[in-house]
Amino acid sequence: MTTVDPRALNAGEPGTAPVDAEGARREAERAPRGAGPAGGGLAARPPRRKSAGDPVKALLHRHRELCERAVDPLEIAAGLEAHGITDRTAARFRHRDVFSLAEELYARSPHEAVTAAAPALVPAGPAAFRGFGQALLPAAVACSAAAAGQAWAGVAAVAAVAAALVWPGRAAAGRFPHAAHLLAAAVAAGAVYRHGTALGVGLALAVVPGHLAAVAFAAGARARLDGSRALEDFADRARPLLLAATALFTGAAAGAAVLAGAPLPVAVPLALLLFLTRLLLRHGAHRAPICAALALALVPVPAAATAAAAGLLVHAVLALARASAHARP
Template sequence: MASAQEAPSPSRTAVDAASRTATPRRGPADPVKALLHRHRDLCERAVDPLEIAAGLEAHGVTDRTAARFRHRDVFSLAEELYARVPRDGEPAPAAEPLPTPRVRADWVLLSLLPGALGTAVVAGLHLTHGRVRPLLVVVGLFMVSLAVRAALRRGPLRAPLGTRAWRAAAGTRACTLWLLGYAVLGDGLLRSVVEGGPDSLPTGAADDPWPLATAPALALLLACAPAAWCAHLLTAGARRRLARCRGLDEFTAAAQPLLWGAFALFLGALAALLTLCGGLLHEPAAYPQTLTLGALLLLARLLTAHRRRYAPALALAAAAMTEAAAPALALAGRLPGCAFLATPVDTLVDKWGPGSVPALACGTAALVLLLHATRTLTRASAHAPTGAPE
């Protein structure tokens, strides 16, 4: 009798087991504390909640992730993290508006310098003859390269310094120089190779079988100023929207029209400069290859200026190798039994001219970079202030 009374009933045992199974293991009472510990360096170094939000987004934290920490978005989560970090017993200051990049006279003048020197060099080529011309070309190219470098080291097109900046910039600089050199000499070289040449080096004369395309080169140098202004408008507009938006998706939706508008504005300015230079120099404007090259260079510089170096380096290298492969394949087709190597190049040149090669190479690379920029340059982490003077 006693043993029967002490034995638990089967139904009660099942209820107790079910209750133990249904009771979940409780996680940490304060999930934000664990996130704070994981990103303590970021939170202690930040000067405002926005910098924390941008850093969290760079680490993969989204609005959906913030919901697991009982916050509606990353900005709200960043505000709590910023408020929790001890700051010598002082109350956390109110968030200040983001610093908007200023229009400074130094980068404005430096962005105009490449175009001014390029205009002087082109004018000298049309006014000089004989042995003076090669010397003018060498000195002019050296001065123009210094001017372009100075323009890219100041203002909105300036690339942030890093431990691998010089190593990454060396290959990118070489590819950029090749693309610019091909814009001047490439079309004439490719046509000459397809026709069986070249028989001599270019002289710069109007009736030279290997002509120089000075109008596209001058337009690209003059476009340094519109490129700097478009980059400034993009950064300033993104900072203003970043201060007003309360969610990452909201900022992305607001930043995409800014990026596309700046890109379209630059292409319009470059097209106008091409028309002007072609008319003044009485040369073909070469719209397809020059516009695609300008688009590629602008997008590569915008990504580099916002700390995205890998994709621009790959895109520039791919375009440069494609341009280099075209005359190489045409020359290789002259070897016995290798005529098939020159068939793709001959087909392109016969149907659409020698400018189709750089237009195809730079256009494809620019399209890839545009898609990449649409995904990366519309994120809050790409436009958060880094503390460097602007």
């Protein structure tokens, strides 16, 4: 039997290259798996790349709105803390603290051209003068009505005090957002009804120092937030500032009570309770502890207002030492 060389079959055909069986086999081995004949097989799939671990990217997606509307990294740090992220949690995202994590989130987020105002210890501008004028109004109304001997002087003082000391707060979410406002007005009205118009005038006179103390505390806390590098560091700086503002207001409230002829054991705890209520509402604190303290002050017992003010002060020290309480609304 004669063996035919495959190369000889094509040798005589013009334009046809000789067939190399060994080379064809090697070409077939080098072809990607799954590739079929031209136009009929499945295209070879490129190998998948393993994505590098990026936990910050997932966090950025989860808090995209917060990161995009923030005017500086401090806003993001305060927002993260409000969502329960602490310095210890930040270590899972390969950062030493929440502030460092916030700086990366801010750098990786798109932002509009917004110029953040530098914190000032003495705020100025039309808004600051308008707020000071509104703080002067209760004292003017209460003193004028009391001097004229009007029967409605106590009611006017209560309404003015409740509006000026309590109303400036952030929008509350959930049911009954204004329960704290109504309870504060009830506390002031009950005290003025039991102890006379002089107490209402004393509370009205304390509105101005209360406003100034609250504004100074907010500005000072914001300045300390700018200079902090960790949440614990900010808390250590904010607590003495709050206690100093509270002590200054307590002294001013005592002076206002003396000027109005109101009893000090009643006027000072009540003024302090309303001041802390105003401060906590302004910084977006939870309403439940505030309402509980105000409800306790409604009890017709001399020590009720003192106990309520002391309890609310403890809550304020804990709540207002958080960076999230000082984020821009």
